[in-house]
Amino acid sequence: MLSPEEWQALLLSLRVAGWATFWGLIAAIGFAWLLARHRFPGRILLDALLHAPLVLPPVVTGFALLLIFGVEGPVGGWLDRALGVRLAFTPAGAALAAGVCAFPLMLRAARQAIGAVDPALEDAARALGAGPVDRAVTIVLPLAAPGLLAAAVVGFAAALGEFGAVITFAASIPGETQTLPLAIYAALQVPGGEGAALRLSLIALAVALVGLIASEALLAFGRRRAAR
Amino acid sequence: MTLSVAIRRPLDAFSLDIVFDAPADGLTVLFGPSGAGKSATLAAIAGLAPTSSARVDLNGVSLDALPAERRRIGFVHQQAHLFPHMSVERNLRYGWMRATETRPIAWDAVIGVLGIGHLLHRAPRDLSGGERQRVALGRALLSQPRLLLLDEPVSALDAARRDEVLGFIAALKERFGLPILYVTHSAEEARRLGDWLVRIEQGRVVAQGPTAELLPARELAGEVIAPGRIRVDGRDLDMPGIDAPAGSIVRISW
Numbered sequence: 001m002l003s004p005e006e007w008q009a010l011l012l013s014l015r016v017a018g019w020a021t022f023w024g025l026i027a028a029i030g031f032a033w034l035l036a037r038h039r040f041p042g043r044i045l046l047d048a049l050l051h052a053p054l055v056l057p058p059v060v061t062g063f064a065l066l067l068i069f070g071v072e073g074p075v076g077g078w079l080d081r082a083l084g085v086r087l088a089f090t091p092a093g094a095a096l097a098a099g100v101c102a103f104p105l106m107l108r109a110a111r112q113a114i115g116a117v118d119p120a121l122e123d124a125a126r127a128l129g130a131g132p133v134d135r136a137v138t139i140v141l142p143l144a145a146p147g148l149l150a151a152a153v154v155g156f157a158a159a160l161g162e163f164g165a166v167i168t169f170a171a172s173i174p175g176e177t178q179t180l181p182l183a184i185y186a187a188l189q190v191p192g193g194e195g196a197a198l199r200l201s202l203i204a205l206a207v208a209l210v211g212l213i214a215s216e217a218l219l220a221f222g223r224r225r226a227a228r
Numbered sequence: 229m230t231l232s233v234a235i236r237r238p239l240d241a242f243s244l245d246i247v248f249d250a251p252a253d254g255l256t257v258l259f260g261p262s263g264a265g266k267s268a269t270l271a272a273i274a275g276l277a278p279t280s281s282a283r284v285d286l287n288g289v290s291l292d293a294l295p296a297e298r299r300r301i302g303f304v305h306q307q308a309h310l311f312p313h314m315s316v317e318r319n320l321r322y323g324w325m326r327a328t329e330t331r332p333i334a335w336d337a338v339i340g341v342l343g344i345g346h347l348l349h350r351a352p353r354d355l356s357g358g359e360r361q362r363v364a365l366g367r368a369l370l371s372q373p374r375l376l377l378l379d380e381p382v383s384a385l386d387a388a389r390r391d392e393v394l395g396f397i398a399a400l401k402e403r404f405g406l407p408i409l410y411v412t413h414s415a416e417e418a419r420r421l422g423d424w425l426v427r428i429e430q431g432r433v434v435a436q437g438p439t440a441e442l443l444p445a446r447e448l449a450g451e452v453i454a455p456g457r458i459r460v461d462g463r464d465l466d467m468p469g470i471d472a473p474a475g476s477i478v479r480i481s482w
């Protein structure tokens with residue numbers, strides 16, 4: 001049904017989106033906690049910066065990543081010299097680009113999930129002898145979990161579909177960085193490639209639908225569990 | 229045996245300046261109109277609210293320097309705030325497991341006095357209001373508190389449940405003997421449960437003393453002279469709602 005190249009694009013896409021979601025979710029939970037619970041100077045500015053990839057053209061995000069994480073950039077240069085690690089034009093780079101673009105969506109969902117936990121429940125836990133880490137682990141995270149899982153699913157779907165930032169920062173190297181959207185684009189450049197493009201598009205659509213339905217189901221489950 | 233409290237805390241409409249001493253055995257009622265600052269006082273004693281200055285001494289032990297989670301102060305509100313993702317039993321065990329020193333308040337005793345043994349495997353959302361409050365009381369007791377704060381624990385319940393839960397509170401007061409601070413604006417509850425009363429208005433303590441002195445029960449006795457008709461204080465009144473037989477005693481209290 002799928003040619004070896006098409007399989008390769010699908011599996012690479014799933015791996016790239018998987019890593020993007022994993023790291024993105026950890027960062028999203030961290031920042032969501034910080035923004036939801038603490039007041040500090042510059043909070044609004046940080047909030048805006050973290051949402052920037054949502055409103056910037058993805059190509060601009062990719063270009064910004066090149067400037068910072070490219071071999072000649074401040075962080076990329078250090079990584080290359082100190083650890084021998086390069087990100088631009090690598091699968092890890094593709095994951096970084098996809099993750100950065102999906103991050104604001106995960107941040108918003110995580111913040112909502114954490115913010116929805118009734119503070120009175122935390123006060124009750126506190127009066128019963130639970131310290132801050134204890135409360136986070138036994139009360140807040142379990143109650144926020146369905147919403148956080150939904151954040152992961154939405155993030156995964158967004159990372160899977162990311163095009164502009166990935167092609168700018170990681171290029172379109174088959175087997176390395178040519179994820180599904182890039183493979184579809186490449187197929188359309190070739191005469192007679194519409195068949196391949198269509199097949200890949202249907203795969204992408206199927207993955208996206210499964211993701212959205214799973215996300216909705218998780219949110220509904222979370223609402224029922226947290227009732228009263 | 230004394231509970232000594234001095235709280236200063238700015239609120240919206242006025243600032244709280246509460247100073248009182250209460251006997252450390254028995255139930256002390258914080259009594260006053262809504263908005264007087266009674267709940268704010270409890271929150272400050274529990275360590276759950278920012279204060280300008282706070283002193284909470286229980287039998288010479290200073291509690292105000294401790295963070296809320298180490299004060300061992302049980303707190304039950306109008307709403308039970310049971311953890312929805314845990315069964316009743318896990319809710320009860322939450323404080324129990326975090327009480328690392330001795331546990332003078334026994335598991336079976338609490339379950340028995342509050343009659344919640346049959347609820348252990350239920351989910352909080354399947355309980356009635358009265359059952360939830362009893363579980364909340366159990367949960368607080370099992371955390372081995374040295375002081376129990378009850379903030380209008382029955383005001384969200386209907387009259388029948390209210391009476392039932394008040395009965396349970398009286399029972400646990402008898403059985404466990406720990407100091408209790410009880411906030412209410414109901415004179416009836418104050419008289420029923422309170423040994424000592426601290427009257428709070430507009431953020432200040434305006435009176436404190438034994439409940440019987442500060443809130444004497446006012447009552448008139450009368451008699452049913454015919455169905456739907458009573459004689460009270462020399463007057464005859466039509467009361468079609470009273471269907472007791474002639475000769476029955478009627479008591480009106482407020």
